[in-house]
Amino acid sequence: MIYVGLTGWGDHPDVYSPGSKKTERLIDYSAHFPIVELDSSFYAVQPERNITKWINETPEGFQFVVKAYQGMTGHQRGENPFESREAMFEAFRLSVRPMKKAGKLAMVLLQFPPWFDCQKSNVEAIREIISHLGEFDLAVEFRHQSWYSPELREKTFEFLRENRLIHTVCDEPQAGDGSVPLVPVATRDDKVLMRLHGRNLHGWTNPGGGQKWREVRYLYDYNKEELAEISKAAETLQQSAENVYIIFNNNSGGHAAGDAKEFQEMNGLEFTGLSDKQLDLFDGGL
Template identity: 80%
Template sequence: MIYVGLTGWGDHPDVYSPGSKKTEKLIDYSAHFPIVELDSSFYAVQPERNIRKWIEETPEAFQFVVKAYQGMTGHQRGENPFESREAMFEAYIRSIRPLKEAGKLAMVLLQFPPWFDCTKENVEQLKEAAGKLHEFDVAVEFRHQSWYAPDLKEKTIDFLTDHNLIHSVCDEPQAGEGSIPFVPIPSRKDKVLVRLHGRNVHGWLNPGNAQKWREVRYLYDYNQQELAEISRAVQSLNKSVDQVYVIFNNNSGGHAAGDAKEFQQMNELEFEGLSSKQMDLFEGGF
């Protein structure tokens, strides 16, 4: 089964019903897509009340791919609010556990930074983080090219398989060691994650100041040929994996929703159990 969704639900105006309130964005979003990547959990461990609100606002079969908190993967910006690494993981686990209990947690995403290269020390750090999250399905996304060097690519996939970790397959600009190639190989038979970051090479290398980097890095609109290429890889994954989660993250210019809808139509995907709050904005648009 192939599932399609976007990164976050708060910045996709094309999916909102006319006159919708800010507090209804997730409800509108879940009328179109069966999954979403929860990225606010990267910036702060979310209060349990937020998690329970999102559970209530989404259909029974709706699934969340939840990004790990930044301090858990070496991205920490500013002061870490937790007194210890143990306390940080405990708070994060308490925060997201209701999603698992509700049957709405697809996986936790450990996305490591571009400087997290393939070294023995970093392998141990990865094992430690994944071990603390053992009660959840955990996906791993690398950003340093060394993990996919010709002599290490197979070992990387084998490592993920041996530790029951989900491979995060990425489509992103090929811009040196701080980016990874598209490697559509699963590490588990039940789940694989495909994250589509766009192919804006200039923006990837020159994202500008810290406040504007997301606006530049993920500014990209996939064309039909590129979506067809990705579709072939996803369909191939779908033959060997039970559930393929496809997340569009190319939203700096608002392209993610339209590209996801085009991908959905291209692959003749229909999703059941969506929110009943429907709108026909995309009908006949492609």
């Protein structure tokens, strides 16, 4: 089965019902898509009240891809708010467990920074994370090209398979060491993750400073030919993994929802068990 969703639910105006409140955005979102990437967990370990609210607002079969807290994956800038590394992992485990218990946790996404290259110390860093979060299904997203180099690529996949890690297949601009190729390989037979970042090469390599760099980096609208390429990759993945989770992350210009809907239509995907709220904008397809 192929599942399609977006990064977050708070910044996709095309899927909100007319007049709906800010607090109802997840309900609106879950009327259109069966999965979502929870990215607020990257910036702060979420309190139980938030997790419980999101569980209750979504249909029974809805699934969350929870992005791991930045302090775990080498992104932390400034002081870590936790007194120890163990305390950080324990807080994250307590935060995510209710979602797993409710049957709504697809996986925890470990996205590593672009400077996290393929070397022994970084392999050991992944092992250390597994020792803390092994109770969850873990997806790994590499952002340094060395993991996919001809001499290391098969060893990378072997390592992921041996540790029951889900390979995250990425579509993104090809911009040297700090980007990875689209490699449609699943390392588990039950789940694989695709994250679609767009193909804005200029924005990827020259995002600029300040708080708006993400708006530049992920500003992209996929065309039909590109969505057809992604569809072919998804079909390849489906041959070796039972469930393919696809997340559109190209939302700087509000394109993610429309591209996801177009991808859905191109592949004849229909999702049941969504929330009752519907939006007229997408009725009849795109």
